[in-house]
Each structure stands twice: as structure tokens, then as C-alpha cells.
Amino acid sequence: MTRQASLPPIAVIGAGFSGTMAALQLLSVLPPERPVLLCERGGSFARGLAYGTGNPAHLLNVRAANMSAFPDQPGHFEDWLARGELSGKGPDAGVAATPAGTFVARGHYGSYLTELLTGAVTGLVTGPGGPRLRLVPDGVVDLEPRAGGFLLRTEGGQAHGVAGAVLAMGNLAAAAPRSRHSLDPWSPEQFGRLHPHAPVLVVGTGLTMLDAVASLRAHGFAGAILALSRRGLLPNAHAPTPTWPIPDLKPADFASLTRLLARIRAEVARAEAAGVPWHGVIDALRPLTDTIWRGLPPTERARFLRHLRPFWDVHRHRTAPPAAATIAREIERGALTVRAGRLLAVEDEAAQAVVTLRLRGARAPERLGVQAMIDATGFGHLAQNRDPLLRRLSERGLVRPGPFGLGLDAGADYRALGRTAGEGAGPLWVLGPLLRGVLWECTAVPDIRNEAADLAGLVATSLDRAAAA
Known part of the structure; x- marks a missing residue:
């Protein structure tokens, strides 16, 4: 042969x-x-x-x-x-x-x-x-x-x-403002070189931030952590959730983001009336997300990215309950502060980065010295x-x-x-x-x-x- x-x-x-x-x-x-x-x-x-x-x-x-x-x-x-x-x-x-x-x-x-x-x-x-x-x-x-x-x-x-x-x-x-005091959340071995008590800034408040906090503590860092994002939202935790059937969305539901959001909220209301929390509806949407994304007009997808993406992310991409509990304890004891705002500028000094922040509700920008910045903003x-x-x-x-x-x-x-x-x-x-x-x-x-x-x-x-x- x-x-x-x-x-x-x-x-x-x-x-x-x-x-x-x-x-x-x-x-x-x-x-x-x-x-x-x-x-x-x-x-x-x-x-x-x-x-x-x-x-x-x-x-x-x-x-x-x-x-x-x-x-x-x-x-x-x-x-x-x-x-x-x-x-x-x-x-x-x-x-x-x-x-x-x-x-x-x-x-x-x-x-x-x-x-x-x-x-x-x-x-x-x-x-x-x-x-x-x-x-x-x-x-x-x-x-x-x-x-x-x-x-x-x-x-x-x-x-x-x-x-x-x-x-x-x-x-x-990702592309947060670069600094020679920036650290990669995916290379946590660097965290062991930090001063154990000088403050650290984490840019981003999503799932990567949760990992960064766990890595900092595992490497002996005991100081204050400030986590900053535009909305200041934290990921929701998974919860015991009965299954919910895949929603019967129609092409007309994709005509606008407003209409789609109203349709999903109505589905959540139906589920909650049946004793199923919102988690079940969001999970049921998973097989449809490609269809939803492609079905929305480009202008509506752009609106989603500008206004709704952080809210979707914290509901769709949830965290394990133990990780959520750890973050809650960090916040309760004052070791972690989560704020909504923007990072305006970074100035490098010999031993620290001086960051300029505009926090939500503040009348003027605030300057803060941190020994390190960790970029947890996600994709670039x-x-x-x-x-x-x-x-x-x-x-x-x-x-x-x-x-x-x-x-x-x-x-x-x-x-x-x-x-x-x-x-x-x-x-x-x-x-x-x-x-x-x-x-x-x-x-x-x-x-x-x-x-x-x-x-x-x-x-x-x-x-x-x-x-x-």
C-alpha cells in the first residue's frame, strides 16, 4: 500500500x-x-x-x-x-x-x-x-x-x-496610561517587590481587578488599594439559579438598544414573578448573544459600548462567590476602595507615580502618589x-x-x-x-x-x- x-x-x-x-x-x-x-x-x-x-x-x-x-x-x-x-x-x-x-x-x-x-x-x-x-x-x-x-x-x-x-x-x-511604575496583573511575581504598605492603584474594577487584589495579598502586600473605573462597578457573584428558557426574541427586538433593553427587562420581570432571579435570564441569553450583537444596527452597538457595556459585563461575567466575599471583606475593613472616575494623567517620580484623577462627584481633579499602577482594564x-x-x-x-x-x-x-x-x-x-x-x-x-x-x-x-x- x-x-x-x-x-x-x-x-x-x-x-x-x-x-x-x-x-x-x-x-x-x-x-x-x-x-x-x-x-x-x-x-x-x-x-x-x-x-x-x-x-x-x-x-x-x-x-x-x-x-x-x-x-x-x-x-x-x-x-x-x-x-x-x-x-x-x-x-x-x-x-x-x-x-x-x-x-x-x-x-x-x-x-x-x-x-x-x-x-x-x-x-x-x-x-x-x-x-x-x-x-x-x-x-x-x-x-x-x-x-x-x-x-x-x-x-x-x-x-x-x-x-x-x-x-x-x-x-x-490593554492601553492604560503607561508608567515605569506599571505592573502587569498577569505577572504577579513582580508584586513581591512592592513596599508592603505604600498604596497601589488598580485601573479597572472588573474580574481582573479581583485577581490582582488576590495576587497582591498572596505576595505579602498589606497596604491600601484604590480600584478605579469609569462607573466603579464590581462584578456580581453567581447565585443559586433555576434554569430559564431561552427568550423568544424577534428581529424587531433588535431595532434599537432601547427596545432590546425593554424586552430583556420584561423577561427578567417574568422570571422574577416565577421565582427565578435575573441571573437565569442573563444565562438564558448566552446562546443568543451572537445573534443579538450582529442584529443590532452599528449605531446601536456603538451606543451599547458607550453606555451599557460596564453594566452588561458585571451581570454577564459574574464571579465565584468566594472571590466576591473576599472583595467585600477588603472593602469593609477599608483596605480596598472602589471609586468611579477617570485617570487623567500620570507623572513618574523616582519612587512613585503621581496620578491625576477625576472622581465622580468631585469638584476638581485629585492628585495621588502610588508606588505602583496595575492595569486591569481588559482588552486593547x-x-x-x-x-x-x-x-x-x-x-x-x-x-x-x-x-x-x-x-x-x-x-x-x-x-x-x-x-x-x-x-x-x-x-x-x-x-x-x-x-x-x-x-x-x-x-x-x-x-x-x-x-x-x-x-x-x-x-x-x-x-x-x-x-x-
């Missing part, structure tokens, strides 16, 4: 949850002779930023029951937990059983993803050219267009010919991004900013849209938080796992059509 030659691989760039699941789903649908390259700067495969933490206080923000990596196996993660050694319950074990559900430390979820990826590397996924999944522990700095694909180049000087690539690098870096914009790969793709016209400058633009088939046709280049697909402007809800595991499965099927179809042309 003649052995079939290996086909050029598909590259997946980024190996957090988005990239890991893109790779695993591609392996399930591509032919054995088509390998997958999974590339990750620093070699932190599967864990990425979100699941590389070892702090047991960093809990998943989604119940364990809804954290399966596979949309067609809803109990997969819970089964993994049951087979493992996480028998101890409580905060030290990183497993919190609450009336609202069980919430697990993100480090444990990283172990789960690592096991899935290791199984794909060492398991029975081999092809004519060797292992079908090939790990590249290096940052990708360029995709040079060439006939039918790209030449992928890495920071370390490697070069790989690929038939196409999936961009799955997670959130673009392509124009502000310094990633060399995205910069080069943008310069060639192969990618462009997504709607409202959020992430990258893409079609319904996840294909990247650029300013030029990219003649001669292979296909580029986009997955995960980089699709924020296109899909809006594309940052949580329950959303990304579905999108990864959809993308894999579309990639396979696209490659089949290209081969038949």
Missing part, C-alpha cells in the same frame, strides 16, 4: 484555551496527513495567561459544570475532576463548593487542558510525516505570504511552510498593539481592526478580513477574544469551545475546496 505524503500543516498561533481547542478540534476533522503546528511564545502550552496561576484564590468565574472543553461532552471537566486527586474541599485545595455551584482554581483547569494536549501529542495522532500535533515553543513574528500559504517565522529563527494559520493569541494588550485595540506578527500582517493589509476597533475583523466563516485581497497568500482565520468586535461574547470557555468546533469544520471545508479547485 502506497503511503500518502504529508500535506503542509495548519498553524495555530497562541496556545491558551482558544489555541489549544482550535488545535484539538482541527486534529479531529483534518485528514491524518495534515499536521497542526501549535505555536506559543514562552512554551506555556494550554495554560496561557489565564490558567498558569498557582494561586488557589484565583477561581474560575464559571461553574465547573459548564467548563467542559468539548461542546458535545458537557460533563467532560467534571468527570476529569472526579478521576483526579482534588479530593480536598476548601480554599487551599482550590475547589470551592457553594450553593451556587462548584468553582475550581484556574490552575487546576490548566492541568486539565495540559492533560488534553499531552494526550494529543503522545497519543495515537500520527501521520505520514510523524506526529500530527507539533508544538513550537517560540513566538511567531511573521507570516510571509507565498503561493498557497505562508512562511511562518519565529523569534528564534525557525521557518515553517504552512497552508494557513489560525490567529488565537487571546486579548490584545489593534492600533495600540505592539505584537510584531499583528503589526506585520496589518502593514501588508492582511488583517484590519474589528468593528469599533476591537480585535480583528473577520467574516462569518472566521476568515480574517484585511484591507487587501492578499493575493497569493493562504487563508487566515481568527478565534477567541480577537473576535470581540465581531462576536462580542468570545472570551469565556462556554463560548470559545463552540466557536473552536465551528471553526475547525469550516477550515476543513475550505481546505477541501481549495484542493479540489
Whole structure:
């Protein structure tokens, strides 16, 4: 029997949850002779930023029951937990059983993803050219267009010919005002160098702020923390919630944001009359968020981003009850102050940053000296991004900013849209938080796992059509 030659691989760039699941789903649908390259700067495969933490206080923000990596196996993660050694319950074990559900430390979820990826590397996924999944522990700095694909180049000087690539690098870096006293919330080892009592400013009051506070305390910081955001809103906590049916929204409900909001409020009123809190309605909207976002006129989506996004975020992206309780205790004892306002300016001094704030209700701006600033504002914009790969793709016209400058633009088939046709280049697909402007809800595991499965099927179809042309 003649052995079939290996086909050029598909590259997946980024190996957090988005990239890991893109790779695993591609392996399930591509032919054995088509390998997958999974590339990750620093070699932190599967864990990425979100699941590389070892702090047991960093809990998943989604119940364990809804954290399966596979949309067609809803109990997969819970089964993994049951087979493992996480028998101890409580905060030290990183497993919190609450009336609202069980919430697990993100480090444990990283172990789960690592096991899935290791199984794909060492398991029975081999092809004519060797292992079908090939790990590249290096940052990708360029995709040079060439006939039918790209030449992928890495920071370390490697070069790989690929038939196409999936961009799955997670959130673009946020853009709070920079200071030499700025600290990265995803590199908490820096927090151990802080003075234990001099104040710290956290810019942002969402889920990343909660993680930053937990990291500060874990590294011995005992001083005052000021958390600032435009609205000063904190994430709501999950609560015990009966299920609520998916609302029957009509196209007319998407005519305006005002009409949509009235429709959702009416649904909440119906649910509460039946004894179901608002949490159930917000959860029931999850399968519809893509339809809602695409259905709203662009002017209404812009209104949402200007006025309603913080309110949506604190209701949709809730936190684990133990994390919410910790923040409540910090506020009660005066160690954490949460304020609504804006950061106007930052002036660096030798031992501190002097920040100018305009707090809500204040008659004049206020100046404050802090030893460090932690950027917890979330996602950034392509124009502000310094990633060399995205910069080069943008310069060639192969990618462009997504709607409202959020992430990258893409079609319904996840294909990247650029300013030029990219003649001669292979296909580029986009997955995960980089699709924020296109899909809006594309940052949580329950959303990304579905999108990864959809993308894999579309990639396979696209490659089949290209081969038949």
C-alpha cells in the first residue's frame, strides 16, 4: 500500500484555551496527513495567561459544570475532576463548593487542558510525516505570504511552510496610561517587590481587578488599594439559579438598544414573578448573544459600548462567590476602595507615580502618589498593539481592526478580513477574544469551545475546496 505524503500543516498561533481547542478540534476533522503546528511564545502550552496561576484564590468565574472543553461532552471537566486527586474541599485545595455551584482554581483547569494536549501529542495522532500535533515553543513574528500559504517565522529563527494559520493569541494588550511604575496583573511575581504598605492603584474594577487584589495579598502586600473605573462597578457573584428558557426574541427586538433593553427587562420581570432571579435570564441569553450583537444596527452597538457595556459585563461575567466575599471583606475593613472616575494623567517620580484623577462627584481633579499602577482594564485595540506578527500582517493589509476597533475583523466563516485581497497568500482565520468586535461574547470557555468546533469544520471545508479547485 502506497503511503500518502504529508500535506503542509495548519498553524495555530497562541496556545491558551482558544489555541489549544482550535488545535484539538482541527486534529479531529483534518485528514491524518495534515499536521497542526501549535505555536506559543514562552512554551506555556494550554495554560496561557489565564490558567498558569498557582494561586488557589484565583477561581474560575464559571461553574465547573459548564467548563467542559468539548461542546458535545458537557460533563467532560467534571468527570476529569472526579478521576483526579482534588479530593480536598476548601480554599487551599482550590475547589470551592457553594450553593451556587462548584468553582475550581484556574490552575487546576490548566492541568486539565495540559492533560488534553499531552494526550494529543503522545497519543495515537500520527501521520505520514510523524506526529500530527507539533508544538513550537517560540513566538511567531511573521507570516510571509507565498503561493498557497505562508512562511511562518519565529523569534528564534525557525521557518515553517504552512497552508494557513489560525490567529488565537487571546486579548490584545490593554492601553492604560503607561508608567515605569506599571505592573502587569498577569505577572504577579513582580508584586513581591512592592513596599508592603505604600498604596497601589488598580485601573479597572472588573474580574481582573479581583485577581490582582488576590495576587497582591498572596505576595505579602498589606497596604491600601484604590480600584478605579469609569462607573466603579464590581462584578456580581453567581447565585443559586433555576434554569430559564431561552427568550423568544424577534428581529424587531433588535431595532434599537432601547427596545432590546425593554424586552430583556420584561423577561427578567417574568422570571422574577416565577421565582427565578435575573441571573437565569442573563444565562438564558448566552446562546443568543451572537445573534443579538450582529442584529443590532452599528449605531446601536456603538451606543451599547458607550453606555451599557460596564453594566452588561458585571451581570454577564459574574464571579465565584468566594472571590466576591473576599472583595467585600477588603472593602469593609477599608483596605480596598472602589471609586468611579477617570485617570487623567500620570507623572513618574523616582519612587512613585503621581496620578491625576477625576472622581465622580468631585469638584476638581485629585492628585495621588502610588508606588505602583496595575492595569486591569481588559482588552486593547489593534492600533495600540505592539505584537510584531499583528503589526506585520496589518502593514501588508492582511488583517484590519474589528468593528469599533476591537480585535480583528473577520467574516462569518472566521476568515480574517484585511484591507487587501492578499493575493497569493493562504487563508487566515481568527478565534477567541480577537473576535470581540465581531462576536462580542468570545472570551469565556462556554463560548470559545463552540466557536473552536465551528471553526475547525469550516477550515476543513475550505481546505477541501481549495484542493479540489
